Amino acid sequence: MPRRRRLRRVVAPPGFRGYRPYGVNKGSNESIELLYEEYEAIKLADYDLMNHQEASELMGVSRPTFARIYESARRKIAKAFVETNEIKTVYGNAWMDKNWFVCNGCYVRFTIPKTVKKHNCPICSSDNIELLKQ
Amino acid sequence: MKTVITSTGNTLTSPFDKRFGRAAWYCLYDKITGEKIFYQNENMNARGGAGIKAAEKMVELRVEKVISGDFGPKAKDLLDKFNIQMVIIPDDGLTVKDVIEKLQ
Numbered sequence: 001m002p003r004r005r006r007l008r009r010v011v012a013p014p015g016f017r018g019y020r021p022y023g024v025n026k027g028s029n030e031s032i033e034l035l036y037e038e039y040e041a042i043k044l045a046d047y048d049l050m051n052h053q054e055a056s057e058l059m060g061v062s063r064p065t066f067a068r069i070y071e072s073a074r075r076k077i078a079k080a081f082v083e084t085n086e087i088k089t090v091y092g093n094a095w096m097d098k099n100w101f102v103c104n105g106c107y108v109r110f111t112i113p114k115t116v117k118k119h120n121c122p123i124c125s126s127d128n129i130e131l132l133k134q
Numbered sequence: 135m136k137t138v139i140t141s142t143g144n145t146l147t148s149p150f151d152k153r154f155g156r157a158a159w160y161c162l163y164d165k166i167t168g169e170k171i172f173y174q175n176e177n178m179n180a181r182g183g184a185g186i187k188a189a190e191k192m193v194e195l196r197v198e199k200v201i202s203g204d205f206g207p208k209a210k211d212l213l214d215k216f217n218i219q220m221v222i223i224p225d226d227g228l229t230v231k232d233v234i235e236k237l238q
Contacts, residue, residue: 011207015222048206058207107224113217122221123236
């Protein structure tokens with residue numbers, strides 16, 4: 001039996017549900033599933049410009065594991081680009097270090113600090129909100 | 135109730151900025167008085183720690199809600215500590231005005 005996978009810490013969920021190519025003539029139904037931790041790895045390494053050591057500590061995994069997640073993320077994105085596939089984000093082996101909510105009306109993502117009593121969407125005031133979890 | 139919206143310019147018609155620490159301007163919107171003040175972000179091109187400095191500014195301004203497209207890990211920790219609500223909105227070419235209208 002393989003060793004249990006450690007959950008990777010993700011600071012915030014991606015602000016999108018997926019990406020779709022346009023101007024494509026072949027109608028491909030296939031999609032690539034990009035995990036939240038892979039999105040986070042790309043973000044930490046290439047957007048926040050952290051080195052792998054810092055990024056791995058932030059995500060609560062070892063540096064080699066971080067490198068593997070990062071590599072898998074890059075390969076998935078490359079595959080999606082070359083094969084013009086849609087990219088979808090899925091939860092994966094992550095845990096959010098804070099409870100993030102998503103509004104089902106306007107797809108806004110937000111946190112609810114302790115001082116806020118109302119549990120509704122801060123933008124459209126809808127009650128139709130959901131805790132981001134699988 | 136004070137809200138900050140990240141903006142790329144200092145007018146209401148400027149597009150909303152998806153970044154928090156490196157946003158060009160912050161629009162402080164007071165829901166009670168309806169006042170809108172723009173603050174320039176001096177740390178826009180800082181090499182590091184832009185998120186922390188921006189979060190400190192939010193605390194200084196006594197903001198209760200920050201609307202942006204993305205938050206860095208350091209900024210998030212600080213905003214969490216001071217119970218500032220973070221809101222991530224999907225960017226559809228919205229302007230600051232559009233975001234404020236949504237709030238009403």
